[in-house]
Amino acid sequence: MSGGQKAQPQTIQSQISCLCYSQKWNLYFACSKNFRLIVFNEHLNVVYWQYMPCRLITNLIFYEKGGQLIASGKEGCFLIDMDIIFSYSALMAILLDPKGQSIKVRIKQPKKKEQDFSVPRLDQDTGEAGASFKMGRDKDGKEDKDDGDRHGRDGLDDDQGGADGNEQVNDSLPVNFLPKEYGPHIKQLQGLSQWVNGLKVFVNDNLIVAWRKENASDAEETHASRVSRIRPSKDQIMFYALDDQPPYQQGEVWARCYDPTIKDDFITDLLIFKEHKFFITAHNIGDIHLRELVELRNIENSSQDLNQADSGPTPSKSVHVFKGHSQTVTSLAPIQSRPTHFVSASTDGKVRIWDFDRLIELYCFDIQLDSPVQNSAMADTIENVKLINERVYAMIFKNKIEIGLISHLVSSNFITK
Numbered sequence: 001m002s003g004g005q006k007a008q009p010q011t012i013q014s015q016i017s018c019l020c021y022s023q024k025w026n027l028y029f030a031c032s033k034n035f036r037l038i039v040f041n042e043h044l045n046v047v048y049w050q051y052m053p054c055r056l057i058t059n060l061i062f063y064e065k066g067g068q069l070i071a072s073g074k075e076g077c078f079l080i081d082m083d084i085i086f087s088y089s090a091l092m093a094i095l096l097d098p099k100g101q102s103i104k105v106r107i108k109q110p111k112k113k114e115q116d117f118s119v120p121r122l123d124q125d126t127g128e129a130g131a132s133f134k135m136g137r138d139k140d141g142k143e144d145k146d147d148g149d150r151h152g153r154d155g156l157d158d159d160q161g162g163a164d165g166n167e168q169v170n171d172s173l174p175v176n177f178l179p180k181e182y183g184p185h186i187k188q189l190q191g192l193s194q195w196v197n198g199l200k201v202f203v204n205d206n207l208i209v210a211w212r213k214e215n216a217s218d219a220e221e222t223h224a225s226r227v228s229r230i231r232p233s234k235d236q237i238m239f240y241a242l243d244d245q246p247p248y249q250q251g252e253v254w255a256r257c258y259d260p261t262i263k264d265d266f267i268t269d270l271l272i273f274k275e276h277k278f279f280i281t282a283h284n285i286g287d288i289h290l291r292e293l294v295e296l297r298n299i300e301n302s303s304q305d306l307n308q309a310d311s312g313p314t315p316s317k318s319v320h321v322f323k324g325h326s327q328t329v330t331s332l333a334p335i336q337s338r339p340t341h342f343v344s345a346s347t348d349g350k351v352r353i354w355d356f357d358r359l360i361e362l363y364c365f366d367i368q369l370d371s372p373v374q375n376s377a378m379a380d381t382i383e384n385v386k387l388i389n390e391r392v393y394a395m396i397f398k399n400k401i402e403i404g405l406i407s408h409l410v411s412s413n414f415i416t417k
Helices: 090-098 179-187 218-223
Strands: 010-013 016-022 028-032 035-039 046-051 055-061 068-073 076-086 103-107 134-138 143-145 168-169 186-189 198-202 207-213 237-242 252-258 267-273 278-283 286-293 318-322 330-336 343-347 350-355 359-367 384-387 392-396 401-405
Touching: 028 055, 028 068, 046 103, 055 198, 068 198, 076 134, 179 186, 198 267, 207 267, 237 267, 252 286, 267 330, 278 330, 343 384
Parallel strands: 016 055
Antiparallel strands: 010 168, 016 028, 028 035, 035 046, 055 068, 068 076, 076 103, 076 186, 134 143, 198 207, 207 237, 237 252, 267 278, 278 286, 286 318, 330 343, 343 350, 350 359, 384 392, 392 401
């Protein structure tokens, strides 16, 4: 490219890689594969979008109390502070402002800029969205504006781009993720600095859990400028403090472990039973592993900084392996009325109830037997089964999603009172 010329935008197809929902704000947050954070309201109108400062996000959770997005992907796990302002209440905005023009959303900026920002609006002359975007004022009182290539709103159509349209992406955008302009409002959690396969938040236990499958070759890519990573292992699991609760600060490592015995398998879901000092992992081959949960501060002879890689992960071999599923265990759910019981679902079409105190299986439900899809001429292979809670499941086929209720005479004794 000749000197001084900007790269011409190229048109690519936008695809959503992950999605989460905020019940407090009635907003959907989505990450696209071309590094955009897109915010929708209940009417599925785009309220706001901007390029993400971290690439290839595959897991996204909105933490209601902290007003934060918890994201993980190619470059690790992040806590992202959000600014969300409504002119009306969140519920009234659904009724009075279906286009979402009164909603202001963005990744929080440092205090050097005023917080009274405004959302981009449709240009009255051109009719284009995102033509101007006021981000506040700098220290000199000058307006800090964005040119619309980085920020926009519900103009993600065929020209502006969007969740299902063509997007204009500038090749000259710097590959500088976690820019200084966000200051402390985007925090990268230590310990996992490459692909994170799974992410869950346990609000009652005040924990964030992230896990990944690390190959031996990953250890050869370490670099002094990158955040600390844990030693080479197989299934790596990191536990972080979700909120500030002494002696931990938000994002501080609470526990770290790995299982050196599992090589060709990987974790698909995870549950924590903090009071019992156990956690449970579901696996691709159909097994469910019961493991000890050991707080890092309680490990003997651990006098080093808890966030340093030299302290190393803790080996966490399985205390017990629950066997019964013949295919991938896709989802786990606790049973609130029975603290030692949990439910598992699998692509084998079975939902099973287990007791980790007695290390036994209690019941097995064949959810395919009453399936309208499986018992019709349109019978299809089960691609996934997700437990919405301890009683409701979603069975996902290629072209259909079936919502079902676990209903059995004996289930009331063990699932709900």
